Amino acid sequence: MIGISIATEWEYGASLEYFGIKDHERFGYPYGEYFKRTIEGAELVFYQTGARKVNGVGGNQYMMSKFNLTKVIVAGTCAGIDDQFSNLDIFVPDKAVQYDCTVKEIEPLIKQSFIVDIDLSKYGNDFYTGTIGTADKAVVMWKDYLELIENNITIADTEAGSIAYICKKNDVECIIIKGISDFPTDESNADPVESNLEQINVYLENTPKVMNKIFGEYLTRFI
Numbered sequence: 192m193i194g195i196s197i198a199t200e201w202e203y204g205a206s207l208e209y210f211g212i213k214d215h216e217r218f219g220y221p222y223g224e225y226f227k228r229t230i231e232g233a234e235l236v237f238y239q240t241g242a243r244k245v246n247g248v249g250g251n252q253y254m255m256s257k258f259n260l261t262k263v264i265v266a267g268t269c270a271g272i273d274d275q276f277s278n279l280d281i282f283v284p285d286k287a288v289q290y291d292c293t294v295k296e297i298e299p300l301i302k303q304s305f306i307v308d309i310d311l312s313k314y315g316n317d318f319y320t321g322t323i324g325t326a327d328k329a330v331v332m333w334k335d336y337l338e339l340i341e342n343n344i345t346i347a348d349t350e351a352g353s354i355a356y357i358c359k360k361n362d363v364e365c366i367i368i369k370g371i372s373d374f375p376t377d378e379s380n381a382d383p384v385e386s387n388l389e390q391i392n393v394y395l396e397n398t399p400k401v402m403n404k405i406f407g408e409y410l411t412r413f414i
């Protein structure tokens with residue numbers, strides 16, 4: 192069984208819509224709910240973990256034990272960091288890092304022990320790749336965005352790096368498929384609360400578009 196890990200209610204809601212899931216096909220578990228589908232002969236379990244690292248890790252560890260998962264695919268949205276890219280571009284990162292695990296004032300932002308390399312060699316190379324940076328807070332403030340650019344992060348989210356980390360501990364393959372839903376904007380000449388609201392609205396508008404693109408154009412290549 193392959194696990195498809197989905198963070199937020201909006202990403203999971205878009206998944207229910209995409210696969211036309213009926214109420215009786217939805218099951219609860221401590222972190223949210225799940226449904227199953229067989230696609231091209233592969234048995235998949237799609238589950239919502241909730242947002243941020245604790246939920247992502249807890250939900251995935253639970254599902255690994257319950258279904259004896261052989262692979263986890265983290266599917267969802269992310270912030271764009273590298274400005275060569277645009278909203279709705281999809282990435283399959285070859286590196287996942289947690290960037291909120293060090294005292295950044297006196298240590299490097301990212302330490303080797305929090306980096307997970309992802310071997311994508313058997314999946315070809317006709318997709319965007321790069322480094323996904325994960326921390327417990329969303330990338331909203333301009334100074335946080337600049338710090339990630341400085342550290343060569345391509346995209347950022349709030350779960351994937353920690354899920355890749357615990358998959359490695361469990362010797363379970365982890366593939367991350369993430370689409371850009373929003374870019375932070377410079378709030379210095381605007382009302383920061385307004386600017387934040389705008390970013391959330393962009394995230395909400397783009398979330399179903401990203402999920403449809405991942406399921407329609409990317410998922411089957413990685414199962």
Ligand SMILES: Nc1ncnc2c1ncn2[C@@H]1O[C@H](CCC(=O)c2cccc(C(=O)O)c2)[C@@H](O)[C@H]1O
Nearest residue numbers: 198242268269270329330331347348349350391394
């Ligand atoms: N900018 C982002 N930074 C980090 N992760 C992002 C971003 N965008 C999307 N994700 C991904 O989507 C989900 C939720 C998105 C989210 O929390 C969010 C999005 C936009 C603004 C705000 C805000 O507070 O203003 C919060 C998370 O699970 C995460 O994996």
